[in-house]
Amino acid sequence: MSEASLTLKEAVTLARKEGADKIIDSLSKRVREVDGKINAYIQFDPARIEKAKTKGPLEGVPVSIKDNICTRGWETTCASKILKGHVPPYDATVIAKLRQAGAAIFGKLNMDEFAFGSSTETSTYGPTRNPWDLERVPGGSSGGSAASVAADEAFAALGSDTGGSIRLPAAFCGIVGLKPTYGRVSRYGLIAFGSSFDQIGPLTKTVEDSALIMNVIAGHDERDSTSANLPVPDYTKALKRDAKGLKIGLPKEYFVKGMDSEVEQAVRDAAKVYQKLGAEIKEVTLPHTAHSVAVYYIVAVAEASSNLGRYDGVQYGFRAKNGNLRDLYFETRDQGFGEEAKRRILLGTFVLSAGYYEAYYRKGQKVRTLIREDFDRAFKEVDLLLTPVSPTPPFKLGEKMKDPLTMYLSDIFTIAANLAGVPAMALPCGFTKAGLPVGMQLMAKPFAEETIFHAAHAYEQETQWFKRKPKI
Amino acid sequence: MSFEIEQIAELARLSLKPEEKEKLRKDLESILSYVEQLKGVPTEQAEPTSHVLNLENVFRKDEVKPCDIREDVLKHAPQREGNFFKVPKVIEQE
Numbered sequence: 001m002s003e004a005s006l007t008l009k010e011a012v013t014l015a016r017k018e019g020a021d022k023i024i025d026s027l028s029k030r031v032r033e034v035d036g037k038i039n040a041y042i043q044f045d046p047a048r049i050e051k052a053k054t055k056g057p058l059e060g061v062p063v064s065i066k067d068n069i070c071t072r073g074w075e076t077t078c079a080s081k082i083l084k085g086h087v088p089p090y091d092a093t094v095i096a097k098l099r100q101a102g103a104a105i106f107g108k109l110n111m112d113e114f115a116f117g118s119s120t121e122t123s124t125y126g127p128t129r130n131p132w133d134l135e136r137v138p139g140g141s142s143g144g145s146a147a148s149v150a151a152d153e154a155f156a157a158l159g160s161d162t163g164g165s166i167r168l169p170a171a172f173c174g175i176v177g178l179k180p181t182y183g184r185v186s187r188y189g190l191i192a193f194g195s196s197f198d199q200i201g202p203l204t205k206t207v208e209d210s211a212l213i214m215n216v217i218a219g220h221d222e223r224d225s226t227s228a229n230l231p232v233p234d235y236t237k238a239l240k241r242d243a244k245g246l247k248i249g250l251p252k253e254y255f256v257k258g259m260d261s262e263v264e265q266a267v268r269d270a271a272k273v274y275q276k277l278g279a280e281i282k283e284v285t286l287p288h289t290a291h292s293v294a295v296y297y298i299v300a301v302a303e304a305s306s307n308l309g310r311y312d313g314v315q316y317g318f319r320a321k322n323g324n325l326r327d328l329y330f331e332t333r334d335q336g337f338g339e340e341a342k343r344r345i346l347l348g349t350f351v352l353s354a355g356y357y358e359a360y361y362r363k364g365q366k367v368r369t370l371i372r373e374d375f376d377r378a379f380k381e382v383d384l385l386l387t388p389v390s391p392t393p394p395f396k397l398g399e400k401m402k403d404p405l406t407m408y409l410s411d412i413f414t415i416a417a418n419l420a421g422v423p424a425m426a427l428p429c430g431f432t433k434a435g436l437p438v439g440m441q442l443m444a445k446p447f448a449e450e451t452i453f454h455a456a457h458a459y460e461q462e463t464q465w466f467k468r469k470p471k472i
Numbered sequence: 473m474s475f476e477i478e479q480i481a482e483l484a485r486l487s488l489k490p491e492e493k494e495k496l497r498k499d500l501e502s503i504l505s506y507v508e509q510l511k512g513v514p515t516e517q518a519e520p521t522s523h524v525l526n527l528e529n530v531f532r533k534d535e536v537k538p539c540d541i542r543e544d545v546l547k548h549a550p551q552r553e554g555n556f557f558k559v560p561k562v563i564e565q566e
Contacts (some may be wrong), residue, residue, distance in 0.1 A: 421524030
């Protein structure tokens with residue numbers, strides 16, 4: 001068996017004994033063998049792997065990075081033509097922290113353009129494919145991150161999550177993805193999409209690996225005024241083998257008509273596993289979360305249109321050839337942005353424009369408050385919420401590209417966590433008869449990542465779904 | 473829902489091709505009719521959420537720190553002249 005199939009924890013242990021060179025070589029070999037089929041990496045070059053200069057908890061082990069996280073000296077493009085040639089002169093805080101912990105930055109991963117999408121099909125570098133079925137999407141927008149980990153092309157990856165962009169691909173690829181509480185991880189150096197939603201988080205093979213990465217990347221950062229000034233616990237201490245004393249809620253709005261019956265069954269079976277492990281299960285209600293997608297496609301696109309105003313071809317990235325300055329702006333943006341980016345910029349511009357601001361943007365912000373209050377009420381009754389990640393298993397490439405709204409609705413179960421800012425993890429809870437992975441979601445109150453780690457580890461160790469590997 | 477796609481594109485600094493305009497107009501119409509559902513949600517009592525952490529202003533000390541990145545920044549500029557970003561002439565001659 002190749003070292004590439006090790007978990008992060010196992011890779012760190014091996015590197016401590018024998019050094020990291022063999023691990024890096026094995027992983028590089030694996031990427032060369034399979035990435036032609038998967039297309040998880042935008043940039044990967046064994047000669048460029050920056051080996052660790054310091055020993056630390058990650059002991060020289062490689063970690064791969066979504067292409068919207070600034071990495072000093074590496075082209076960082078958000079998988080968009082408009083940022084081709086953009087080489088940041090600084091590291092995002094999470095990258096600096098990984099390097100300090102001894103990690104080797106291994107490569108940059110494919111994504112939906114500017115993280116706009118649920119399938120990794122809007123990348124200017126072509127789609128990433130699902131390692132479990134190459135005709136299907138890996139989910140998005142962190143599709144490269146999820147597929148690389150599932151295909152043993154990475155021990156762990158960083159992604160970002162604005163409306164489900166870590167959790168949906170983690171579920172579709174059968175791995176673990178954590179969106180931390182808003183403010184838990186610094187956003188400094190994460191190229192902004194929806195600034196009041198965005199969070200960086202780990203995509204890993206196991207729950208323990210997720211805790212290992214969180215121990216490194218979480219914490220206050222004076223360069224991100226929205227990062228929370230709270231101490232970071234040792235998340236590995238939260239991992240437990242039982243669920244005694246935990247109250248877990250099943251929100252009735254998350255088990256709806258029209259959802260895939262195998263997905264629903266797998267999540268309901270997980271609730272039974274939790275009962276067996278000692279948890280108390282009860283039904284709860286989050287009545288306003290049905291409006292999550294509608295709120296998100298007002299408020300998040302408004303933030304996106306404003307954040308993407310800076311791409312004008314002047315200081316970095318792509319510039320269209322043109323005579324005067326006005327044409328330079330208009331043409332650079334027309335040629336540089338893909339269709340989904342334009343759709344969101346236009347929509348966001350519209351909801352913020354004079355005469356529509358109150359009816360759309362302000363209304364969306366108010367309904368966002370009602371959704372937050374739903375979560376506050378639910379977390380007075382229970383410690384965790386257990387839901388599906390997606391109403392369906394991974395869909396086929398091209399299946400949802402013609403109708404944007406259908407694509408947006410893939411995130412119907414993940415968006416609410418971003419609207420409320422609560423932490424949420426996707427982890428494997430079974431497979432369909434056709435052999436496609438199914439994911440479940442655990443949500444907790446703000447800054448209660450430890451409760452998620454406790455429950456997720458107990459379930460994972462009981463069911464051992466993570467031991468199944470795709471044949472590529 | 474009525475809106476002028478050209479006017480929004482102008483505000484967003486996008487010069488859309490004719491075939492893009494029609495497709496994007498239809499998409500926006502369909503998304504905006506989906507979000508109409510919010511009109512039925514009573515929000516008289518709700519304060520708007522702009523931020524989940526309810527932060528007050530956050531300040532740090534205003535100190536000069538070394539930041540020797542000028543060459544790294546300019547190296548990747550689409551066009552430069554000396555230590556400046558170069559753009560087409562801004563003020564047209566009458």
